Amino acid sequence: RHTERKKSRKNKRKQTNKKIPNESCDELPQCVERIEPASAFGSVMDAHRVPQVTITPDGGGFSREMKQEDWEEGEAVDGSLRRKLSTSSVSSTGSSAVESEDDLLSDNESKSKGIITLEPLVDSGETKPWWKLKTIVHWPFSAAQRRKLNWVQLAGHKGNFKAADEGSILKKFSENEVQCFERLRGDALLPFVPLYHGVVEKDGESFIRMDDLLTAFDLPNVMDCKMGVRTYLEEELVRARERPKPREDLYKKMVEVDSEGPTAQEHSQCGVTKPRYMQWRESLSSSNTMGFRIDGIKKCDGTCRTDFKKTRSEQDIIESFKDFVGDNVNIIQSYLSRLMEIQQALKTSAFFKQHEVIGSSLLFIHDHTGNAQVWMIDFGKTTALPEGHVLKHDVPWREGNREDGYLLGLQNLIRTMEALSSE
Numbered sequence: 001r002h003t004e005r006k007k008s009r010k011n012k013r014k015q016t017n018k019k020i021p022n023e024s025c026d027e028l029p030q031c032v033e034r035i036e037p038a039s040a041f042g043s044v045m046d047a048h049r050v051p052q053v054t055i056t057p058d059g060g061g062f063s064r065e066m067k068q069e070d071w072e073e074g075e076a077v078d079g080s081l082r083r084k085l086s087t088s089s090v091s092s093t094g095s096s097a098v099e100s101e102d103d104l105l106s107d108n109e110s111k112s113k114g115i116i117t118l119e120p121l122v123d124s125g126e127t128k129p130w131w132k133l134k135t136i137v138h139w140p141f142s143a144a145q146r147r148k149l150n151w152v153q154l155a156g157h158k159g160n161f162k163a164a165d166e167g168s169i170l171k172k173f174s175e176n177e178v179q180c181f182e183r184l185r186g187d188a189l190l191p192f193v194p195l196y197h198g199v200v201e202k203d204g205e206s207f208i209r210m211d212d213l214l215t216a217f218d219l220p221n222v223m224d225c226k227m228g229v230r231t232y233l234e235e236e237l238v239r240a241r242e243r244p245k246p247r248e249d250l251y252k253k254m255v256e257v258d259s260e261g262p263t264a265q266e267h268s269q270c271g272v273t274k275p276r277y278m279q280w281r282e283s284l285s286s287s288n289t290m291g292f293r294i295d296g297i298k299k300c301d302g303t304c305r306t307d308f309k310k311t312r313s314e315q316d317i318i319e320s321f322k323d324f325v326g327d328n329v330n331i332i333q334s335y336l337s338r339l340m341e342i343q344q345a346l347k348t349s350a351f352f353k354q355h356e357v358i359g360s361s362l363l364f365i366h367d368h369t370g371n372a373q374v375w376m377i378d379f380g381k382t383t384a385l386p387e388g389h390v391l392k393h394d395v396p397w398r399e400g401n402r403e404d405g406y407l408l409g410l411q412n413l414i415r416t417m418e419a420l421s422s423e
């Protein structure tokens with residue numbers, strides 16, 4: 001019965017692309033301290049306080065350095081990456097907040113962190129029609145195109161991406177994200193989002209096909225910055241208040257960073273709600289104060305870091321950026337120009353005005369040739385506002401106003417790059 005339950009859980013997860021929490025729990029000390037976010041880049045950020053957040057100043061994180069044995073000669077499809085192997089973790093795309101709060105079942109999944117091997121979609125040889133298209137897609141891919149792709153996935157959910165034909169990748173379907181890509185057609189932001197090639201459906205699973213942003217690079221350096229002062233939807237907050245569902249997996253992630261993070265009550269129930277976890281993450285990092293945070297950095301030397309959970313101060317951010325770009329002034333200038341172009345496009349974008357942009361990232365990519373680009377990715381939780389409503393994106397969030405602070409984050413990213421360029 002347990003197996004059946006687990007099976008049906010897995011099927012359900014496949015269909016909804018959501019993550020399911022862990023089951024076990026450790027006894028931990030109960031000690032909570034409240035601290036204020038550090039001031040950063042001016043007073044406007046200080047306005048972004050999120051209620052009910054209890055955090056402590058110390059914690060850990062994850063850091064991994066690629067070892068020699070991790071590298072092999074390989075069959076990189078795009079020729080732009082050397083190789084790699086390992087990955088650790090998992091989760092899923094577009095996982096709905098509602099589902100997360102409702103689901104207390106467990107599995108041992110976590111985030112993707114770094115360099116991975118993308119599996120191609122395998123043709124099972126079934127005779128029934130296996131695909132449906134909303135737009136164009138070239139399928140089946142040729143045998144040569146069905147090779148594994150060595151790729152970088154710095155954040156998000158492991159298992160969400162698959163290799164496609166050259167120059168593109170497949171991301172697990174999320175209705176929300178598809179709608180965003182559709183609405184972005186013809187918008188001022190189009191030049192800054194990966195080109196969308198439609199939806200591919202295979203063996204009951206759907207995927208979004210989009211350009212692989214790494215193909216233009218030779219041994220790329222990649223940084224994922226999650227944008228916004230808030231990384232959860234307002235509806236998640238409402239749901240958690242009405243029907244709080246403490247999650248053990250989030251509790252464990254919190255304790256891993258700071259054993260004193262959870263409140264006494266959270267310790268005793270071995271669980272924290274999703275918004276509570278997300279608020280804690282935002283306060284501990286630079287999200288609340290700077291409107292963005294670093295989620296991961298992979299450098300061309302093979303090192304890959306995702307231990308930025310406590311990177312919050314302006315100085316720490318600058319140091320991390322410095323480590324990422326090195327002292328190459330041209331790269332810094334290219335990043336700066338691109339960020340300003342994005343800022344300009346956001347001012348005129350109808351899409352941006354009409355959407356609450358939550359959990360979206362700016363992906364920074366550069367290589368030794370001097371090529372440096374910034375792209376807007378991950379629209380899994382970007383939501384259209386009701387007819388007639390618009391957002392400013394640069395004012396403090398108060399529950400109900402749906403503001404996300406995206407422009408505050410962008411402004412601070414620009415300031416960070418400027419600080420680097422003036423050094």
Ligand SMILES: O=P(O)(O)O[C@H]1[C@H](O)[C@@H](OP(=O)(O)O)[C@H](OP(=O)(O)O)[C@@H](OP(=O)(O)O)[C@H]1O
Pocket residue numbers: 018019091092093094095096100111155156157231250253274281359378380381
């Ligand atoms: O970064 P850590 O501390 O691991 O926390 C993760 C990230 O915030 C994920 O966002 P992203 O996918 O943008 O990285 C989020 O998924 P959602 O984007 O679905 O909210 C996860 O929520 P759950 O999937 O509910 O666990 C949350 O546990």
Ligand SMILES: Nc1ncnc2c1ncn2[C@@H]1O[C@H](COP(=O)(O)OP(=O)(O)O)[C@@H](O)[C@H]1O
Pocket residue numbers: 092093094152153154155156157158160169194210211212213214222224361363377378379380
């Ligand atoms: N189009 C793309 N091209 C290259 N890399 C990408 C692309 N989209 C996502 N990535 C990589 O995958 C990671 C996770 O992507 P994201 O869309 O945020 O997934 P999730 O929805 O699971 O959070 C990013 O940090 C980046 O490293």
